[in-house]
Amino acid sequence: MEVDVNKLRHSAAHVMAEAVLHLYPGTQFGIGPAIDDGFYYDFLLPQPITLEDLPAIEKEMRRIISGGHVFTRKEISKEEAKKLFAGQDFKLELINGLEEGTISIYEQDGFIDLCRGPHLENTRQIRPDCFKLRSVAGAYWRGDEKRPMLTRIYAYAFSSKAELEAHLKMLQEAEKRDHRKLGKELDLFSTHEEAGPGLVYWHPMGGRFRVALENWWREEHYKNGYEILFTPHIGKSWLWQTSGHLGFYKAGMYSPMKIDEDDYYIKPMNCPFHIMIYNNSGHSYRDLPLRWAELGTVYRYERSGTLHGLARVRGFTQDDAHIICTPEQIEDEIAEVLRFSLFMHKTLGFKEIKAYLATKPEGDGSVGAQEMWDTALESLRKAVDKEGLAYEMDEGGGAFYGPKIDLKIKDAIGREWQLTTTQFDFNEPERFDMTYVDAGGQRKRPYMVHRALLGSIERFFGVYLEHTAGAFPVWLCPEQAVVIPVAPAFDGYAKELCATLKASSLRVRADLSDSRMNAKIREAQGKKIPYMLVVGQKEMDEKTLSLRMRDGRQENGLTVDAFIARVKDLVEKKSLEL
RNA sequence: GCCCCUGUAGCUCAGUCGGCAGAGCAUAUCCAUGGUAAGGAUAAGGUCAACGGUUCGAUUCCGUUCGGGGGCUCCA
Incomplete structure (x- = not known):
């Protein structure tokens, strides 16, 4: 019989929680949701556990499952809930955040958990061979690094053994395609702890790939009406003060170096430099749109624990561009960026592409008139429609300085990767007082859009290695x-x-x-x-x-x-x- | 940064319940006249991540630091 896989995952999470309680009395429970390929549950355990403890938990889960226990739902009052979960601090916090009258609990085999549901009817519906505990990881309570670190146990779970096996096989395939492994085997790139982690060295064969890719990239940019810029790697604090980066992006920037009494920062972004060129002369509406691209190498601080092969590094080359245009041109320009991006992805062999549209964040931290946000969002929406792209909205997911649209591609084994990002910037044109003269002789503020098609050359290389398994076109x-x-x-x-x-x-x-x-x-x-x-x-x-x-x-x-x-x-x- | 795991030759990995470190591949030299996924022999190659502690003795046990991996957060 077909069971709802989400119910199954969620139910299995409860069973895992029960098993953990049996094996580790005194455990505090966090949350245990279903995820894409299974479920997890966060615990505050009386003792640390490792991978080696998972088989015992799995065994206990199977024992519970075979007991054929019924999942029963009960709705209770907030007061009752607080009594029931006395001593379970995380649960109490959750209960406090809930509305009276919406609190439900589920019970199986005497184990009670706070839960909205829904669940399966019986533990037996979880086939003992269709889930597998995967790993232990640390996870902050509610994703906040100021809150306690809980122990998260991840598991794979599917509605059938065949699906679980197919998934495990896909993971095995992913392991074979791991770009770090292929990078070593094919002698393409390396990183060196002694010379600085997160900094990529391109070997001769990696270099050849990069040159071929970049040559094509330049050629296509010229064909598509872009000009190519080269800008410095460092800039005085004036530049970053003016752009606002020292305010909102300082955590991502490296400490300054002193040159003749002035502080210089290595660039985390290319935009202020492009703006310097724009402001170097006056501009008429007749000059616009300007499309200025640069393969600009930037450096950003990333915490050591987040570094990962070519996917997350501290120095990388963006295939960046800034489009400066009039409000009337914005719609065509966005459509053009999208079209260009799709052309590149398709040439590279990616077939499935999806768009994600992020809108104005809640609160008053954002800049730019509501009217500008509306115009921008409208142009983004029209552009995706025009290209017939599937898209999802990410309400409130935009940066404070403008809405954005990201494209994600699906690789050869079905994984999604974000490459293209296109972001409106209502912040810098203002701060740098960028202007153009319109047909009536009035000074106007242009729109500025940042965009990267491949994202960064490093990350793209990593993604492409995994997509092609190293067998490039x-x-x-x-x-x-x-x-x-x-x-x-x-x-x-x-x-x-x-x-x-x-x-x-x-x-x-x-x-x-x-x-x-x-x-x-x-x-x-x-x-x-x-x-x-x-x-x-x-x-x-x-x-x-x-x-x-x-x-x-x-x-x-x-x-x-x-x-x-x-x-x-x-x-x-x-x-x-x- | 935080939680868990981890660090032995260029690479992939054995191993030492604490007693001067091992294999395969790659490399070098030699032999080999070979037709669509590994021909053979010999040699060279490691302060067992670094530092400190326990010990007669540490690569092995403990601690710290630095990397690497799986996550959390963030993001190209």
Whole structure:
């Protein structure tokens, strides 16, 4: 029988709480909700527990489940609830936050928990083989780091064993694709604790990928009416004071360095520099829109515990741009950014893309007239509609300085990643007094929009490594081909072939090491090189090559020209095929 | 930053219930005339993350620091 997976997860969480209480009397209970792939429960335990304690909890859960206990709901008064949960400080706090008349409790096997429900009818409906305790983690009570740290136990749970197994398999696949692992295996990048954690070193092969990507990025930006800027890495405190960053972003910035009595800060963002260029001269409405892009490397303080491979680092290069335009232009400009972003994602092979629209935060901390927020939001909404994008609203999720729209892509194994972000800025144009002269000779305040399409080059590289499992499309491959002679006697022809291909701008190398051909093929397969060009007597005589592709397909007797033409065509089209 | 786990050769990992540290891959040298995912031999390679403590003796036990991993918070 089909059971509601959310009910199941939530019910299993209660069972886990009961099991934990049996094994660790005196435990205080936090909350235990259902999540995307299972559930968790937060506890304040009388003693620390580790991964090794999970099997015992799981066993106790199975014992409880097999008891066939009924989940019963009861509605009680606030007063009763307080009595019932006496000594459970977290529960009492929750109860205090609830309205009288809305308090319900659920009981199974004598274990009572404060809960809105709904739940399954019987513990037996939780199949013993469709959940699995995953991990222990610290989690602050109500996500607030000033509150006590509870112990959270995570679990996977699905309505069937098959689904659980499929999920575990996906996780295994994710582990294989882990960009940190692939980065090491393919010798693409590294970080060095002794030289500073969270700072990325791009190795030669990672560098080739980056150059190919950035060259394309620049080309497309010029095609799309952008200009490319280069700005300094540090700026005097005046700049950050004026922009407001020293007020609202100080925690993300590094301590200043002193140069000739002035404090200079390394940049966490590129925007103030772009504004300096804007304010360097007067502007007419005829100049607008201005689209100014920069692959700008910024540095931001991230707490040590949050650093993660290429996904969260302390120095990264944003594919940043600022669009400065008139109110009349804003709608077209936003639509254009979205269109450009979708074009890039699709070229890179991402098919599913979703938008998230964040609106004005509650309270009076935000800047900009209500009218500007409304115009901006309207343009964002129209743009997503125009592109036929699915979107979700994030009410109150915008920054204090403007609404934003983020795009998330789905990768090859179904995970979502945020790459593109587009944010209105009602703050800096004001603070820097940016103006243009309109058709009537009036000085007006322009709109400014920040946008990053790939987000940061570092994070994008990480995401793309996981998406492709390291098997990049030919146009982005650090090494597109490797020439493999079947024996040392053919090294000469291999070198000659390699030189010819290089002359045609292919990224290629000849493997003249003293390994045997089989080992060379294995090595090239491991590096996910798309083409292995095997050459021996026959190829040397005929001036051809034997082509082995990384997907295992093979074509013999290809002429050199035919091969070059084929690769050039794929590169030209940014094809995802081999 | 906080909670839990963790740190042995370039990489992946054994191991020492406290007694001078091991394998495979990679590297170097030599042998090998080889046709689509590992040919063979030899050698070299580690102050067992750092610092402090307990001990006759610590890589092993304890503590601190610094990394790494899973989370919390934040975000590109």
